[in-house]
Amino acid sequence: MSNKLLLSKTKKAFLTLALSLSGIAHSVAATHNLDLPKIGEAAGSTLSVAEEQQIGDQIMRQIRGSQYLMKDPIVTDYIQQLGYRLVAANPDALERQFQFFVIQDNSINAFALPGGYIGIHSGLITASQSESELASVVGHEVAHVTQRHLARRLEAQSELSLPSILGVIASVLVATQDPEAGMAGVAATQAAGQQSIINHTRDNEKEADRIGITMLSSAGFDVRAAADFFETLQQASRYQFKPPEILLTHPLSRNRIAAARERAELYPKVNYQDSTDYHLVKSRIASKFLVNDREKFRQLSKKFNDKKLSGLGERYLYAELLKNKGNLSTAINILSKLYEEHEGNQLLLFSLAEAHLANKSGDKMLPLLETQLAKHPNSTKLILATSRIYLNTEHVEKAEKLLLRYVDVNRFNPVYLKLLAEVQAKAGHTPEMYETTGQYLLLLGDLRTARRHFELALHANSKDPYAQTRIQARLEEVKQRIRAKIEGETRR
Numbered sequence: 001m002s003n004k005l006l007l008s009k010t011k012k013a014f015l016t017l018a019l020s021l022s023g024i025a026h027s028v029a030a031t032h033n034l035d036l037p038k039i040g041e042a043a044g045s046t047l048s049v050a051e052e053q054q055i056g057d058q059i060m061r062q063i064r065g066s067q068y069l070m071k072d073p074i075v076t077d078y079i080q081q082l083g084y085r086l087v088a089a090n091p092d093a094l095e096r097q098f099q100f101f102v103i104q105d106n107s108i109n110a111f112a113l114p115g116g117y118i119g120i121h122s123g124l125i126t127a128s129q130s131e132s133e134l135a136s137v138v139g140h141e142v143a144h145v146t147q148r149h150l151a152r153r154l155e156a157q158s159e160l161s162l163p164s165i166l167g168v169i170a171s172v173l174v175a176t177q178d179p180e181a182g183m184a185g186v187a188a189t190q191a192a193g194q195q196s197i198i199n200h201t202r203d204n205e206k207e208a209d210r211i212g213i214t215m216l217s218s219a220g221f222d223v224r225a226a227a228d229f230f231e232t233l234q235q236a237s238r239y240q241f242k243p244p245e246i247l248l249t250h251p252l253s254r255n256r257i258a259a260a261r262e263r264a265e266l267y268p269k270v271n272y273q274d275s276t277d278y279h280l281v282k283s284r285i286a287s288k289f290l291v292n293d294r295e296k297f298r299q300l301s302k303k304f305n306d307k308k309l310s311g312l313g314e315r316y317l318y319a320e321l322l323k324n325k326g327n328l329s330t331a332i333n334i335l336s337k338l339y340e341e342h343e344g345n346q347l348l349l350f351s352l353a354e355a356h357l358a359n360k361s362g363d364k365m366l367p368l369l370e371t372q373l374a375k376h377p378n379s380t381k382l383i384l385a386t387s388r389i390y391l392n393t394e395h396v397e398k399a400e401k402l403l404l405r406y407v408d409v410n411r412f413n414p415v416y417l418k419l420l421a422e423v424q425a426k427a428g429h430t431p432e433m434y435e436t437t438g439q440y441l442l443l444l445g446d447l448r449t450a451r452r453h454f455e456l457a458l459h460a461n462s463k464d465p466y467a468q469t470r471i472q473a474r475l476e477e478v479k480q481r482i483r484a485k486i487e488g489e490t491r492r
Contacts, residue, residue: 052150056115061445063101063119064414070102070122071415072288073384074347078281079120079138082131086139089218090211092146099412100138106289108233110137112144122285129232131278132225136216140226143211149204209256213263222272227260279313280347287320297321312338320351328359346372346381353385362389378406384419391423399423414443431460435471442478447485451478 063069070076083100087093098116103109106123113119118141120134128134144150209226217223234257290296300318303309309318315334322331335352342348349372353365369386376382383406390399403420410416417440424433434457441450454475458468 049148052114052148054115056113056117058445059113060099060115060117061443063103063117065444065446068103068105070104070285072102072284073381073415074284074350075102075122075125075281076413076415077381078277078347079125082135083118083138083142086135086142086215086219090139090142090146090215092211093142096145098142098145102285104288110141112141112149114150116145118142118145122288126282126285127233128229128282130222130225130228130272131274132216132222132272133229134278135219135221136212136223136226136229139215139219140208140212142215143208144204147204147207147211149208205256206259209260210263213260213267217267220270220272222270223264223267224261224269227257227264230260231257276312276342276345277347279311280316280345283313283317284320284351287317287324290317291321291324297325312342316348316351319355323351323355323358326358328355331355332359344372346376346379350381350385353389357389357392363393365389366393378409380406380410380413380416384416387419387423391419391426396423396427400427400429411439412443414440417443431457431462431467432464434460435462435467435474438471438474438478442474447478447482451475451482454478 079102080100083098087096087098096116098118100118100120102125103119103121105121106126107121108124108127109121110124111119118138120138120141124137125134128137213223213226216226300309300314300321303314304318309315315338319331319334319338322328322334332352332355335348335355339345339348339352349368353362353369356362356365366386366389369382369389373379373382373386383402387399387403390396390402400420400423403416403423407416407420417436421433421436421440424430424436434453438450438453438457441447441453454471458471458475462468464470
C-alpha cells in the first residue's frame, strides 16, 4: 500500500473516531499504543475532572508527537490568545487550564478533548470570514469542556463502557499501521452505543450554543457571527458530496440556526473590527498550503510587478511565499514596509526576523527585537525570535538566559523546549540539556527516551543545587507512566 493511500485511510479513521465520540477526539497518527489510564468499568459512573484530565493529557501527548500538529509559533500563539480571551469571559472556565492548538489540515473542523484541550483545524481558520466567526467556534468548544459534556454523555447511557470508548481510540491508532484492521475495530466498538451518544450530543450542542454566544458577547465579539458562519457552511455543503467535517460532528438544522439568530438579538449590536493578527494568521496558514501552487504564485507575482497587490493579507501572503521559496530580499522588502505601516505588530516583526535569519542577516534585527522585548517581556513570539538570532550570532549565553527566564510559562510548548535544549547544548551545559530534552520528549509521549535523558541528567554534574531532587521526581513520574502503560498492554 502506498504511503499516500495509507495517509488517506488514516485520516478517514480519525473522522470515524470524531463521529463516534462527537467531540472527544479527532485523534492523531501514532505508531505506538495509547497508554490511557484505567478509569473504572462502567460509563454510568461519571468521570471526575482529574480523570478527564488524565485522558486528555494522554491524547495530547499523541498529538504533540504527530505530523498533524501545527508547530508554527505565530499560529499557535494567536489561537491561544484568542482562546484565553474567551475563557476569561466565562466564569465557569476559570477553574480549568485550557490549551488551544491548531491541526494542520484543510478540512473545516474543531474539537474539544477532555482536560481543556481545544483543537482547531487550519482549514476552519482560513474558511472563516471574520474573527468573530472564528471566535464563535472556539467559544462553542470551550463550552463543551466547561459543561463536561464528555462525562455527561457517558453517564447518560449504559450500553457503552468506558473501556469501549478507549478501545475506539486504540483502534484508530492501530489503523495507522493496518487501516483495514483498525477500521474494523472501530466499527465493532462503536456499534452498540453510537445512537445513544449522538442523541445526547444534540442536547450538548444546544447548551454549547447558548453558553458560547454568551461568552462571545462578554468577550466583545459580534454574536451574530455564530449563525452567519454555520449558515455559510450549511449552504456550501449543499453543493458537496460530503459536507464539512464540523457539520458531521456538530449537526446543524434550520431550527438551530434560527434559534442562534433569535438569541443573538438579545444582545446589543457591536461593530467589531477584526484584529490585524487575524488577517495575518489566515495568510500565513494559506501560504503553507499554497507553497507549491505555481499558478497562484504567478498571479501574485504579476500583481506585485504591476503594483496591484492590495490589502494587508495579500501582501503578507506573497511575502511568506517568497520567503518559503528562498527569494529573501524581496520578502524582506515587503515585510519591512508592512512593519512600517503596522509598527509594533509582533507577528510582522517575527516574520521579518525569520526572513533576516534565513538571509544570514539576523544581527540587523536585534536592536528592534530587543526594544520590543523590553516593552513586552513575556511575548513568546519575541522571545523565540530573539533567542534564535542570539544563537545564530554566537550570543549563546544571552539566548539561554532569555529562554530560562520564561521556561515555566512555556513548559508545555515543545518548540520552546526544543530551542532551549539546542541552546544549552551549544553553551556546553550538558546536564541541563539532558533535563530539558527529557521534558521535551515527555511532552511528545516518548516515555522511554525521556527516561534515558532524565537518567543522564541525574548522573551529570549540574551546578543547580535543586537539580537532583527535581530530576529524581520527574524520573519517578516517567517510570510510573511506563509501568502503567505496560500493565495496560498486558490487560489488553
